[in-house]
Amino acid sequence: MLEIERLEAGYGDVAVLHGIDLTVEAGAVTALLGSNGAGKTTLMSTLAGLIAPSAGRLRFAGQPIERLPASRRVEMGLVLVPEGRMLFPDSSVEENLLLGAYTHAARPMARARLSEIYALFPRLAERRRQRAGSLSGGEQQMAALGRGLMAGPKILLLDEPSLGLAPKMAQLVFETIAAIRAQGIGILLAEQDAHAALKLADSALVLENGRPVLAGPAAQLRANTQVRESYLGL
Numbered sequence: 001m002l003e004i005e006r007l008e009a010g011y012g013d014v015a016v017l018h019g020i021d022l023t024v025e026a027g028a029v030t031a032l033l034g035s036n037g038a039g040k041t042t043l044m045s046t047l048a049g050l051i052a053p054s055a056g057r058l059r060f061a062g063q064p065i066e067r068l069p070a071s072r073r074v075e076m077g078l079v080l081v082p083e084g085r086m087l088f089p090d091s092s093v094e095e096n097l098l099l100g101a102y103t104h105a106a107r108p109m110a111r112a113r114l115s116e117i118y119a120l121f122p123r124l125a126e127r128r129r130q131r132a133g134s135l136s137g138g139e140q141q142m143a144a145l146g147r148g149l150m151a152g153p154k155i156l157l158l159d160e161p162s163l164g165l166a167p168k169m170a171q172l173v174f175e176t177i178a179a180i181r182a183q184g185i186g187i188l189l190a191e192q193d194a195h196a197a198l199k200l201a202d203s204a205l206v207l208e209n210g211r212p213v214l215a216g217p218a219a220q221l222r223a224n225t226q227v228r229e230s231y232l233g234l
């Protein structure tokens with residue numbers, strides 16, 4: 001569904017990503033692992049169209065997308081849930097969710113999707129009229145996921161959804177990601193928690209200093225000595 005080939009990107013003259021190759025399939029979770037500063041967010045931003053790649057190819061559903069603006073990618077079904085959630089704290093939960101359905105394609109579906117999201121996240125339904133800023137961290141992450149789902153994604157780019165959450169809430173987020181995958185949506189999951197990510201994921205890519213160092217089926221990476229020592233602390 002999403003194909004990344006020899007991708008290079010960075011900020012101005014600062015090159016960050018070097019030669020990234022990766023595919024994200026529909027109905028599968030691909031984990032993007034790496035310590036702080038490895039380049040996970042830079043890759044997510046490049047895929048979403050917020051950063052222009054300096055080299056390489058990006059294809060979505062068979063079409064080249066390198067030159068498409070971010071809004072067009074969302075319309076096609078490539079949707080980013082950014083690091084730090086980025087909700088509007090003074091708007092209600094429901095207003096934040098509805099913002100996810102801003103594209104031409106998503107707008108007519110908004111009410112039906114809202115019901116689906118409230119079924120998936122009953123806590124958001126209870127808090128629909130509350131300010132988003134008054135929610136707990138875990139609830140805010142649910143709202144950010146819900147906003148992403150409102151766009152009708154084929155692929156969701158999730159940038160550190162468990163960051164800063166209590167273990168129980170993080171667990172709930174991972175269970176939700178599994179439920180989203182079961183709907184046939186493909187997920188690229190950037191995570192510092194390699195344990196949790198490799199348990200859930202079908203495949204994974206490990207980045208170090210913007211370079212791919214390991215890639216393969218999640219089970220294979222879980223058994224890899226280098227991964228066990230550097231990322232799983234075993």
Ligand SMILES: Nc1ncnc2c1ncn2[C@@H]1O[C@H](COP(=O)(O)OP(=O)(O)O)[C@@H](O)[C@H]1O
Nearest residue numbers: 011014016034035036037038039040041042043
């Ligand atoms: N806006 C920016 N301008 C310049 N350099 C940046 C910017 N954002 C991130 N970087 C640098 O890019 C590298 C990768 O960062 P990032 O993609 O945020 O990593 P991660 O998400 O894996 O923690 C780091 O060296 C970071 O300092």
Ligand SMILES: [Mg+2]
Nearest residue numbers: 040041083160
């Ligand atoms: Mg990051």
